[in-house]
Amino acid sequence: MEIKRGPIHVHNQRPHPVVSQETPIFICEGLSVKAQRKRVIGDQAFLITGLGLGFTLTVQITTLTAGDFADPYAIITTASRFFALTGSYLSIIGLLLIARIPWVENALGHDRLVVWHRKAMPYALYMITFHVLLVALGYAGSEGKIVGHELWIMITTYPWMLPAFAGFVLLILAGITSYKNVRTKMKYETWWVIHLYTYLGVALSFMHQILTGGMFIGHPLNRAYWIGLYVAVVVAIVTWRIAIPATRSFRHKLRLSKVEIEGPGVVSMYISGIGISKLRAQGGQFFNWRFLTKDGWHESHPFSLSAAPTDTELRFTVKALGDSSSKISSIPIGTRVIIEGPYGIFTRDMARQFKHVTLIGGGVGITPLRAIIDEIPDSTSIDVIYRARNEEDLVLKEELDLLANQRGIKVHYLVGSRNEYPINENTIKKYAPRFADSDVYVCGPESLIDNVIEACKEAGIPKDRVHHEAFVYHAQ
């Protein structure tokens, strides 16, 4: 039997890669050049974001007048504008976080960006809601009207206020449907379409800002800044979310070429094309895959490569449990594939040394590790610790065994309950004696990652030698 090369996959369904809260704070000396460059770019991204926030605040600060604090209602109106500006700025940042800007993706990691998007956007929504309520309250108060009536007057008589309000409703809908409890109850497609409408919502609210915002009327510089901000976001989204994925997929002529059953419910999908090495994908990274079938074209699936990519082939491996994943395994051979990616910084490049590497995988979390193995130098000694609840959950076992025979990696299967095989320093050391001197890669459920991070801390492994990627499973 020969070793399959190609990606393997990671989630059962709708996998949403997520990194645990404990982001490693890198220690400065001794970082690899690549890691250092990434850190600098990451810092710059934060600096620029902060600068933009500063400019946004000054849009209001420089146009403040004594009248803005003249009476309580004026203060409420002023506060409302503050919420409008910062809320809008935050939502702009939210769009940029998921705009797939390559150097940001590479520096900070796609999974983290998505997590930040999820964490920050509720606050953008709260602020925009405050804006709507407070402006109605402030105006109503200064004119002696009832709030509801004032809101109605504003929506019906002010220019672009009705579209703005419609946009607000769209944003709220996306917010509600993204709450965990709601989201898990609804179909992904529904959520996705509603979420797509947030672009429209943001666009609809733009004109009322420019035309009725006191900080923009008669202040061309402020207006230019604000328009520039929105234009930049549109350009970013069109470029990196639409144009580049489309041209890449077209140029590399990506099609589904093979579906291989790996075990009960586990399939490997092979995507072939030309000149794939130009994508510079690495083991441990993932793509968003979109199969152009009649009923599946609008869905994209984030799956990790389960083998290092070749110039003609990519592979990912899925555990086909849920609806959508089993749908995936029935996609006809030859279907065109649109990709976004590669994303992720869970790669061999992050390793500080290659004397010894310990790979720890939980369940389907083994798949990106399997791909990373392909790219680690032969001279490196590798220990793989593979946690799974039961025997059937061991994905890609044959391949790993083959690698063990041919390349001499050591694979340790820990099959059973968590109590049976608690992941801690002792357990890991028992199977990987050089654990403390190694670079550690871990992928799996968040609890596993937390345990490994803890074990690394106890073993005195510096944080920059611990690399992790977590997966949160939705829609189970």
Add this chain to the structure above:
Amino acid sequence: MIRKTAFLITGTVAGVVGVVSYNPPHLTNQIASSGGTPATNTATPAASATTSNSKSPAQPVPTKSSKSAAKTQTQTASPSATSSATPSESQTPAKKAGVSGTFKGETSQTRWGPVQVQVTLTDGKITDVTTLQYPNGDRRSQSISSQVIPWLQDEVLQVQSAQINGISGATYTSGGFRASLASALQKAGL
């Protein structure tokens, strides 16, 4: 994360301090005078810069043959309207004779938009007041302006100076009106 937050905050502070030190808010004065902050002058931004050199010597000398003067004044005015922040001394002779002519005030920026007033003087007396620009960026401003501006104009004709009371409920527009009126009268040498 602490490190990144530090970068974020540094950026924010730098942005705020940078812009505010260049263009501070006008908290003490409701009306941001257009002369002080180039960024805020929408009305005729190009004009205010260029005209004072080329046309100002001719412009502020209102002739006594009032009608034609008024006309030429208004025609040439559009570029030179907001210009002469420093009215030239050539006005002094006219003052004594009782000024006639049409004078545009500077554009005052208010919370709700620019206000610019034009006064017509006949022999030192204010005979007409026109408001060339007023806040009308949105319905609310439009309705307030259409109501308030005629009152303000009437008041000027009565008081014959910039010492108008203003209209409560339209504080910004009144203030802007007053400032622009004052600059127009200053140009006229009153």
